[in-house]
Amino acid sequence: MILDGKCPTGPIEKTWDKHRFDLKLVNPANKRKYNIIMVGTGLAGGAAAASLGELGYNVQAFCYQDSPRRAHSIAAQGGINAAKNYPSDGDSILRLMYDTIKGGDFRAREHDVWRLAQVSNNIIDQCVAQGVPFARDYAGYLDNRSFGGAQVSRTFYSRGLTGQQLLLGAYSALSRQIKAGTVKMHTRREMLDLVVVDGVARGITVRNLVTGEIETHAADAVCLASGGYVNVFYLSTNAKGCSVTANWSAAKKGAFFANPCYTQIHPTCIPQAGEYQSKLTLMSESLRNDGRIWVPKNKADIGKLPADVPEADRDYYLERKYPSFGNLAPRDIASRNAKEACDNGLGVGPGGRGVYLDFADSIKRLSEDTIRERYGNLFEMYEKITDENGYKRPMRIYPAPHYAMGGLWVDYNLMSNIPGLFVLGEANFSVHGANRLGASALMQGLSDGYFVIPYTIGGYLVTVKPGDVKNDHPEFKKSVEDVKARTNKFLNINGKKTITEFHRELGKVMWNDVGMARSKESLTDAIKKIPAIREEFWQNVKVTGSGAELNQQLEGAGRVADFLEFGELLAKDALHREESCGGHFRVEHQLPDGEAKRNDADFSYVGAWEFKGNDKEPELHKEPLKFETIHLAVRSYK
Amino acid sequence: MSDHKTMTLTLIVWRQKNATVPGKFETYTAKNITSHHSFLEMLDCVNEDLIAAGKEPIVFDHDCREGICGMCSQVINGAPHGGQDRTTVCQLHMRKFKDGDTIYIEPWRARAFPIIKDLIVDRAALDTIIQAGGYTSCHTGGVPDGNAILIPKPIAEEATDAAECIGCGACVAGCPNGAAMLFTSAKVSQLALLPQGRAEAATRVKNMTAAMSQCGFGNCTNHYECMAACPKGINVKFIARMNREFIKAQFA
Secondary structure, three states: OEOOOOOOOOOHHHHHHHHHHHOOOOOHHHHOOOEEEEEOOOHHHHHHHHHHHHHOOEEEEEOOOOOHHHOHHHHOOOOEEOOOOOOOOOOOHHHHHHHHHHHOOOOOOHHHHHHHHHHHHHHHHHHHHHOOOOOEOOOOOEOOEOOOOOOOOOEEOOOOOHHHHHHHHHHHHHHHHHHHOOEEEEOOEEEEEEEEEOOEEEEEEEEEOOOOOEEEEEOOEEEEOOOOOHHHHOOOOOOOOOOOHHHHHHHOOOOOEEOOOOEEEEEEEOOOOOOOOOOOOEOOHHHHHOOEEEEEOOHHHOOOOHHHOOHHHEEOHHHHHOOOOHHHOOHHHHHHHHHHHHHOOOOOOHHHOOEEEEOHHHHHHHOHHHHHHHHHHHHHHHHHHHOOOOOOOOEEEEEEEEEEOOEEOOOOOOEOOOOOEEEOHHHEOOOOOOOOOOOOHHHHHHHHHHHHHHHHHHHHHOOOOOOOOOOOOHHHHHHHHHHHHHHHHHHHHOOOEOHHHHHHHHHHHHHHHHOOOEOHHHHHHHHHHHHHHHHHHHHHEOOOOOOOOOOHHHHHHHHHHHHHHHHHHHHHHHHHOOOOEOOEOEOOOEOOOOOEOOOHHHHOEEEEEEOOOOOOOOEEEEEEOOOOOOOOOOOOOO | OOOOOOEEEEEEEEEOOOOOOOOEEEEEEEEEEOOOOEHHHHHHHHHHHHHHOOOOOOOOOOOOOOOOOOOOOOEEOOEEOOOOOOOOHHHOEHHHOOOOOEEEEEOOOEOOEOEEEOOEEOOHHHHHHHHOOOOOOOOOOOOOOOOOOOOOHHHHHHHHHHHOOOOOOHHHHHOOOOEOHHHHHHHHHHHHHOHHHHOOHHHHHHHHHHHHHHOOOEOOOOOOHHHHHOOOOOOOHHHHHHHHHHHHHHOO
């Protein structure tokens, strides 16, 4: 099937305004008759629930944490982009769009990216009005910093806590609506199934994580804002509870999964210290503004203290290879180069998996106090984890899975191929192409939540009769039975291995074979290994406790079981995409200098997969990508 | 980097099946723990052993494991988050302990935080306080340009100091009165300091402090235990500011 993104036509500058005008409106008096489900209350879901509630819709919002304030958006440190051009350094909506398309290696949809860039400015205004304390200068104006993949200063920030402050802004707006009664918040609930009636999304089935009760909720539209899936690698920078479960339950009901192989490996994470490790910690890439990345030129210098390696014997490889962007090269390039240095035996720290991020020059130039003011919390975090002082000796960093550019396929209205199912934020695939630039995730989450879905969902709702399907419909009963049957299955296997053991095993396959560098051989191998792990899981997993209580093992079992299915699809997508682009690097497809070699003739499309069961091949649907405003070009950061 | 020799520890952990049955301490041994294990990774290892032995693992709240989501919540040897300066449990590392140590692990204990299971408590009361007024009543859209209202750097910085609160509830757990004054005052102060929040400052402080009392939190008697327990170093000066705002609000 050829998919249609239903993008507006005409000059790109006018597309979003024209589309907003063309969308039908829901009469204010009718809005309260519509029920909308919001799964996930991070930046995208929280902002959307608050905005839709304020418009007058009835919103039922769900999160697995004990409060919407804890969504993993909170961990974003560095900042949020906007095309304000306050520093007058040449920024514009078009330039932000250009940088995002280019950064995404020409695998995103132009119209969605234009819209994102256009509303980016509204986001800053909105957050300021909410009391988000952005960094300011002494005159009281908003301050900007630079970020990877851009030559202008367009990133707004709040210390190293931008995600926290933006999330708490959205949380406060959401809290206001909860108080007003327009949003009903259901915390400690995990979505386990999407209920589809006659081809239309009509509700969800969730598990109450405290009582174990399986609940159904019906609505006129279902929005998923359930985040990304890089915990499929086991070790990642995501929170422990992040999973693909909500998205995968929709995929199993027919929603197409787009570009799952586009995963981002973040360059500035703290290297793994041991086998027992439960997660990897990211430090904002804003550190690359003032830190210089290097490894020793000679293997003989590997074990030495960094201070003892003379300047002439250090390889500042990003500055050497990418003189115009230097240490601010995009994430995929920075990550791959770190891996390459370590593969060449020049890595530092435990297992030789690390490179230096050195602040000595910046401290000399700016003073330690200035560096502390900019990144104090990151240095503190680094010291707590590694017991090393980043001001005195270079930090050690290594790439880690961080963000999923892929996600459920959506059209320009953020609606999936299942009518009534909308997908927002990291959970969808829309704007980042094959690689996301820094400070763009927060921008997308809030753009989708505050400024896109409140308009586009109305265009759908006017086509449905409110309250048409209630949760006494047989499909809801069937969904509950399915969920209960799966729960019982987990509890009755009573095998020998824990869910963590299975998750680690899957993670190793994903990281080694489907990680930063992929080959036909490694992917074929992964596609053989994953079903074997899955099979063993269903024979030999041990899940303690019962279904009728708070049971973290049972929660984990469901998430790992879904990753064991989804991981295979990710590998298949990576195998089919015979090119390198952004975060997807196939060793067979590289330029002589090791850069990603795209194949625009054959792969300039969105690959959206229809899952047909574990024993059947998924079916690929394509949405061709057209580049009319930004011309296809080889991405160069030299 | 310090060395990798392993430790064996005795854990005395609060176990409670649910809110309705009484809980009790159980003793466990944590083996093969290195100085680089985080506290939660140490508990992960203990849980893996418990599962292998066919026993119920210890449940505890956690999520981001990088000190920002505020989900983790354990009292370790009597101190919320373990007593390391400005550190959440998830960022506490085992290098702070010695081989052979005995460690007591309990949930947050406060009237407003009923225990759900083992080390997990219900902190919905903190959300209730925010819902009572921890926001500016701006609409989505229709707001002025971000630079239209200038905010001098020192004001923005002080507001950020208050806004760093992660809502974990350690201040409540640390307070002998089970008060949520530090938590509430951080939000009241952040928004009262900023021009965007100033307009509603009087109603906000009245409504949020009323919600605080209704939720069953105690009062402040200046022990400063909250500030000692706070993993983000929120200063008690914000309680003083909230009290000032509260008194001003009586005349507003």
